[in-house]
Amino acid sequence: MNLRTLTAARRAPAPRPAAARRAVVTALETCALLLAEDVSVVKSSQDVRDLRLRLRLHQKHLGSVAGSRPAQPRLSGLVETARRSAAQAPPDRLGEAQAYLRQLAEEVQAVVVEMGRCGLVCVHPRECPPAHAPDQAAARIRTVLPDIGCRLLCNGVFSFDDTGVLADGRVYPPRRTVPTGPR
Incomplete structure (x- = not known):
């Protein structure tokens, strides 16, 4: 898939x-x-x-x-x-x-x-943040899809293992950290 x-x-x-x-x-x-x-x-x-x-x-x-x-x-x-x-x-x-x-x-x-x-409504005691919110990744996991390395969150956001996100039809690239210190 x-x-x-x-x-x-x-x-x-x-x-x-x-x-x-x-x-x-x-x-x-x-x-x-x-x-x-x-x-x-x-x-x-x-x-x-x-x-x-x-x-x-x-x-x-x-x-x-x-x-x-x-x-x-x-x-x-x-x-x-x-x-x-x-x-x-x-x-x-x-x-x-x-x-x-x-x-x-x-x-x-x-x-x-x-x-x-x-996915019609959030049934959690505290409502999960919507897909367009800055804290969208705080939503609870609805389904884990290990074959493609992602999780479908309660708010409809796909959160990938590499920290990439698919939300509201837009793709957000992974957040890369810059290594610090000597190599």
Whole structure:
């Protein structure tokens, strides 16, 4: 695989508007709250209604962000599964409703994880710097490509082993250090 093929085949991250990042962060917070083993936030039927509404809104926002990109079959399937689950009425019994909400939270969380894997959004607790930022190399590694000696970062930047960088369609040459002292 050469650099031209790699550049053409890469999935560039979508622009990360604040609304998309906010949707991811709040969805992850809600999912973490519902999936925590030691905490039961569902104590009444009103809690069930509120949390179901919140998860439905997360699913809707994430679906709109995911729908802004070309078709990703796995992501589309996860979004559709979460949409169908969110459309179902929760069970009347509290224990069954808790299980329903946990399942829905797991499905929403799976959508977020897949969006991160596809490069649509940064799912890290602290958002990775964008490709055009001076500290672009501080982004987390998404994929290691040892056969060509580079890493694909969360922000869509290719960082090569020789310190060269491919970012925003531009190639930045390696940074060479000048040896000092006697030879």
